[in-house]
Amino acid sequence: MKFFIDTGNLAQIKEANDLGILDGVTTNPTLMAKEGIKGEEAIAQHYKAICEMVDGDISAEVLSTDFATIVEEGKKLAAIHPNIVVKVPMIKDGVKAIKWFTDNGIRTNCTLIFSAGQAILAAKAGASYVSPFIGRIDDSGWDGMELIGQLRHIFDVQNYKTEILAASIRNALHIIKAAELGADVCTCPLSSILGLLKHPLTDIGLAQFLEDAKKM
Numbered sequence: 001m002k003f004f005i006d007t008g009n010l011a012q013i014k015e016a017n018d019l020g021i022l023d024g025v026t027t028n029p030t031l032m033a034k035e036g037i038k039g040e041e042a043i044a045q046h047y048k049a050i051c052e053m054v055d056g057d058i059s060a061e062v063l064s065t066d067f068a069t070i071v072e073e074g075k076k077l078a079a080i081h082p083n084i085v086v087k088v089p090m091i092k093d094g095v096k097a098i099k100w101f102t103d104n105g106i107r108t109n110c111t112l113i114f115s116a117g118q119a120i121l122a123a124k125a126g127a128s129y130v131s132p133f134i135g136r137i138d139d140s141g142w143d144g145m146e147l148i149g150q151l152r153h154i155f156d157v158q159n160y161k162t163e164i165l166a167a168s169i170r171n172a173l174h175i176i177k178a179a180e181l182g183a184d185v186c187t188c189p190l191s192s193i194l195g196l197l198k199h200p201l202t203d204i205g206l207a208q209f210l211e212d213a214k215k216m
Contacts, residue, residue: 001179004057004187006167008035010049012190017054019193024056026109026131026167026187028087029063044080051081059109059129061087062097070097078106085109085128090118095125102126109165116150123155123162129185134178135168144168145177152182172196 002023005016008031016022027050037046047060058081062073070093074086078101086101087109088094098108102125109129110122114137119130132151134144151164166178169188172195178186 001183002056002185003193004059004165004185005193006031006169006187006189008032008037008046008050010035010053013050013053016190016193021193022054022056023185024058024083024187025050025054026059026087026165028061028111040076044076047077047080047084051083054083056083057085057107057128058083059085059087059111061111062089065089065091065093067093067096067100070094071100074101074106074108087111087131088127090114090122095121098122098125098127111167114147116147116154119151119162119164120154120158123158123160127162129163129165131165131167131187133168134166134174135170137168138170145174145181148178148181148183172198 003021004024004026005013005022006026008027013025032043037043051058060077062070064070064073077086078084085107088098090110090112098110101108107128109131110127111131113119113130113132122130132147137144148166163184165185165187166183167187169175169186169192172192175186175188175192
């Protein structure tokens with residue numbers, strides 16, 4: 001399973017990349033706003049900086065909701081760097097745009113996926129990735145991980161090449177469950193990635209090793 005970090009913060013991206021396990025980055029308007037990135041030129045430069053830092057796919061989200069404008073915005077984003085994957089919302093015009101991007105050699109990530117039906121449409125249109133939002137499904141009272149397992153089964157049966165990108169990850173356990181269920185990618189905050197490092201027995205064992213080392 002590939003690891004993406006879900007942020008627009010360059011320091012956090014660098015920290016994750018320095019671990020040696022980072023495969024890509026996902027962003028969205030909310031994450032960009034948190035970093036104070038405003039305006040088309042500033043956003044483009046920020047994406048370029050991320051692409052130069054990380055050797056992997058970088059999802060850059062369109063802000064439009066109609067077909068023609070999604071296509072125009074997506075073309076501009078794709079032109080920033082070869083690693084850019086255009087992030088498109090799961091709406092009718094978004095699916096149409098994904099098909100256009102696919103036919104014109106531009107990779108896409110279909111975001112805001114909450115059902116198998118939505119994921120099937122995105123995969124049929126040729127999306128490079130579909131992003132089911134695990135945490136938000138959990139918030140609604142359902143089990144988001146069930147959708148990951150369902151998509152893995154469907155995509156394998158239908159031989160879809162689209163990758164399942166588990167998004168809206170809230171904790172380290174979400175990452176482990178996504179891996180168990182066959183997600184191709186997990187995108188998560190730095191805190192969730194670092195959470196995988198932690199175990200009390202590791203702390204106890206290290207403390208004992210260090211104490212024993214003093215006796216050598």
